Amino acid sequence: xxxxxxxxxxxxxxxxxxxxxxxxxxxxxxxxxxxxxxxxxxxxxxxxxxxxxxxxxxxxxxxxxxxxxxxxxxxxxxxxxxxxxxxxxxxxxxxxxxxxxxxxxxxxxxxxxxxxxxxxxxxxxxxxxxxxxxxxxxxxxxxxxxxxxxxxxxxxxxxxxxxxxxxxxxxxxxxxxxxxxxxxxxxxxxxxxxxxxxxxxxxxxxxxxxxx
Amino acid sequence: xxxxxxxxxxxxxxxxxxxxxxxxxxxxxxxxxxxxxxxxxxxxxxxxxxxxxxxxxxxxxxxxxxxxxxxxxxxxxxxxxxxxxxxxxxxxxxxxxxxxxxxxxxxxxxxxxxxxxxxxxxxxxxxxxxxxxxxxxxxxxxxxxxxxxxxxxxxxxxxxxxxxxxxxxxxxxxxxxxxxxxxxxxxxxxxxxxxxxxxxxxxxxxxxxxxx
DNA sequence: CTATTTACTAGACACTGTCTAGTCTGGCGA
DNA sequence: TCGCCAGACTAGACAGTGTCTAGTAAATAG
Numbered sequence: 128x129x130x131x132x133x134x135x136x137x138x139x140x141x142x143x144x145x146x147x148x149x150x151x152x153x154x155x156x157x158x159x160x161x162x163x164x165x166x167x168x169x170x171x172x173x174x175x176x177x178x179x180x181x182x183x184x185x186x187x188x189x190x191x192x193x194x195x196x197x198x199x200x201x202x203x204x205x206x207x208x209x210x211x212x213x214x215x216x217x218x219x220x221x222x223x224x225x226x227x228x229x230x231x232x233x234x235x236x237x238x239x240x241x242x243x244x245x246x247x248x249x250x251x252x253x254x255x256x257x258x259x260x261x262x263x264x265x266x267x268x269x270x271x272x273x274x275x276x277x278x279x280x281x282x283x284x285x286x287x288x289x290x291x292x293x294x295x296x297x298x299x300x301x302x303x304x305x306x307x308x309x310x311x312x313x314x315x316x317x318x319x320x321x322x323x324x325x326x327x328x329x330x331x332x333x334x335x336x337x338x339x
Numbered sequence: 340x341x342x343x344x345x346x347x348x349x350x351x352x353x354x355x356x357x358x359x360x361x362x363x364x365x366x367x368x369x370x371x372x373x374x375x376x377x378x379x380x381x382x383x384x385x386x387x388x389x390x391x392x393x394x395x396x397x398x399x400x401x402x403x404x405x406x407x408x409x410x411x412x413x414x415x416x417x418x419x420x421x422x423x424x425x426x427x428x429x430x431x432x433x434x435x436x437x438x439x440x441x442x443x444x445x446x447x448x449x450x451x452x453x454x455x456x457x458x459x460x461x462x463x464x465x466x467x468x469x470x471x472x473x474x475x476x477x478x479x480x481x482x483x484x485x486x487x488x489x490x491x492x493x494x495x496x497x498x499x500x501x502x503x504x505x506x507x508x509x510x511x512x513x514x515x516x517x518x519x520x521x522x523x524x525x526x527x528x529x530x531x532x533x534x535x536x537x538x539x540x541x542x543x544x545x546x547x548x549x550x551x
Numbered sequence: 552c553t554a555t556t557t558a559c560t561a562g563a564c565a566c567t568g569t570c571t572a573g574t575c576t577g578g579c580g581a
Numbered sequence: 582t583c584g585c586c587a588g589a590c591t592a593g594a595c596a597g598t599g600t601c602t603a604g605t606a607a608a609t610a611g
Contacts, residue, residue, distance in 0.1 A: 133606050134558055154452055159598060170560045172600090177558090181599065229450040236518040238441040240366055243519065251520060291515075291525055292532050296504070299511025303503075306448040307455065308463060313503055320504050324540035346576065346589055371567060382591045384569090389589090393568065553611085560605070567598070574591070581583085 131168060139177040141167045146188055150230040160184065185234055186244045192231045193250035196224050197257050204260040211322050217261040218297050218318035225301025226311065232301060258294060262286050263326075289325065296321045343380060351389040353379045358400055362442040372396065398456050401447045405462035408436050408447075409469050416472040423534050429473040430509050430530035437513025438523065444513060470506060474498050475538075501537065508533045 135141070145166045149158050160181055161171045178184040203220040204213060225232040235251070263286075300317045303309045309317075347353070357378045361370050372393055373383045390396040415432040416425060437444040447463070475498075508529070516526045 133560090134608070136558095138558080154450065160600095161598065169558095171598095172561075172602095173559055175559090175600080179600095233445070233450065236514050236520070238366065238445065238517045239519060255520070288528055288532055291521060291529050292508070292536065295511035295515055295529050295533075296508045297511065298514050299507035299509065302448050302510050302514060303507055305450045307451060308448070308467070309503060316500055317503050317507050320500055321507075324504065324536050327540040328536035344576090348589095350589080372569095373567065381589095383567095384571095384592075385590055387569080387590090555608105555610075557608075558606080560603105562602085562604105564601080565599095567596100569595085569597105571594080572592090575589080576586105577588090579584105579586085581585105 135167065135169055135173070138167060138169060138173060142174055142177065142184065143187060143191060146184060147191075147228075147231065150188070150234075151228065154230050155185075155234065182241075186247050188231060189235045189237075190244070190247045190250045192228065192235045193247070193254050196221070196235075197250075197254045199224055200254065201257050201260070204257070210263060211326060214261060214293075214322040214326075215318055217258075218293070218300075218322065219315065221297040222301045222304065222314050222318060225298070226304050226314070229301075229305040232305070236298065255290070255294065258290055259286075261293070262290050293321070293325065347379070347381055347385070350379060350381060350385060354386055354389065354396065355399060355403060358396060359403075359440075359443065362400070362446075363440065366442050367397075367446065394453075397446055398459050400443060401449075402456070402459045402462045404440065404443045404447045405459070405466050408433070409462075409466045411436055412466065413469050413472070416469070422475060423538060426473060426505075426534040426538075427530055429470075430505070430512075430534065431527065433509040434513045434516065434526050434530060437510070438516050438526070441513075441517040444517070448510065467502070467506065470502055471498075473505070474502050505533070505537065 142163050145163050146158060149163070160174050160178075163184075164171045164173050167173070174184070178187065199220045200217055203216040206213070206216060208216070296317070300309075300314045300321075304311055304314045354375050357375050358370060361375070372386050372390075375396075376383045376385050379385075386396070390399065411432045412429055415428040418425070418428060420428070512521075512526045512529045512533075515521045516523055521529075
């Protein structure tokens with residue numbers, strides 16, 4: 128090892144960077160704090176100064192992942208085009224991210240037994256807020272979807288349900304591709320079909336064509 | 340320990356059973372071959388006779404999971420009722436399974452780096468075949484969905500796309516609930532909305548109402 | 552310049568998965 | 582019926598891991 132000042136000065140960032148690379152190469156099983164320390168050229172206990180736990184490191188990775196995905200989705204929304212085109216672009220961006228960084232995606236949407244970090248929670252919330260930008264404009268009127276429809280179904284509520292349905296479909300598509308259950312091309316088809324089906328359904332039409 | 344014949348006689352089944360319980364209690368991180376051996380009252384090396392690897396144990400668990408899920412989906416399909424009711428029942432069964440056995444579900448749909456076991460592959464295929472039973476009847480005519488539609492889009496192809504879209508939505512819903520991104524009730528809403536949106540879309544209407 | 556807080560080192564511990572060599576035994580061929 | 586042998590199981594070892602602890606170096610605050 129080349130001589131290094133006692134204080135690394137950048138350890139936290141380097142560890143996260145190496146961790147993401149290791150995740151891509153060998154999955155979460157191949158990720159060990161000690162190897163990360165070795166790669167960074169520090170002792171095996173050094174990471175503890177920045178991450179109390181291995182879980183803390185994983186949480187930080189997930190948080191970073193949410194930020195990156197939010198950025199990609201935001202870019203897809205910002206690109207001009209018809210509503211359906213934008214819809215498809217967002218879906219493809221979401222799915223592509225989930226497939227290319229499959230292990231990271233699993234970390235982001237893993238079943239949490241212990242209560243999640245507020246920072247992680249916030250990063251996830253930011254993604255879902257960003258998703259709002261891909262939704263059609265709000266309109267009034269009762270819903271035409273399948274769930275029990277009552278007077279409480281405000282336009283905002285409909286928009287929210289529209290978003291949830293969209294998010295679930297993209298999320299599931301990424302999972303199915305990742306687990307080799309379907310191909311990437313089939314995933315693209317799902318995205319396109321989802322966009323068409325959602326828009327063709329009562330809610331989509333209503334949201335698109337009704338006066339605001 | 341009470342005396343036990345040298346040959347356990349049932350070790351493999353007991354290990355799998357204990358493993359499923361441990362998965363439910365402490366997630367995949369809490370699962371160790373050595374503890375399973377301890378619970379079964381055998382030495383730490385004994386599991387190796389039945390599972391060459393820890394991964395082999397996990398694969399067997401996933402395979403069992405696919406079988407159980409297939410059974411539940413099959414039962415939901417078999418129950419009489421309108422098409423949309425059946426659709427919702429299947430969706431709810433799928434999502435419920437994925438939420439109640441979240442860790443097992445993650446195992447079943449994990450990103451596989453190494454090539455998957457043929458048995459596991461077959462179990463997964465069986466689930467997707469069973470899903471066909473929840474789809475509407477096939478009809479002729481061109482597609483009305485969003486993906487590029489050409490003369491190659493046979494009715495069977497449309498049915499298949501319908502199924503993929505359905506599967507992805509259910510899968511994603513389960514993941515979103517499991518990761519605490521949405522509530523179980525919101526998951527139910529997604530299922531209902533998905534059923535309605537799919538049926539209201541061109542493909543659903545065509546498949547339902549066209550002459551066979 | 553001193554004191555404190557932070558980053559890091561080094562050693563230890565319990566635990567894990569996996570490999571190996573050896574022991575037991577149920578069931579098969581002779 | 583007997584011998585034996587493949588398969589189930591034991592026990593020990595090894596490298597690797599996450600985490601804890603005590604101590605050291607250095608950046609920073611007073």
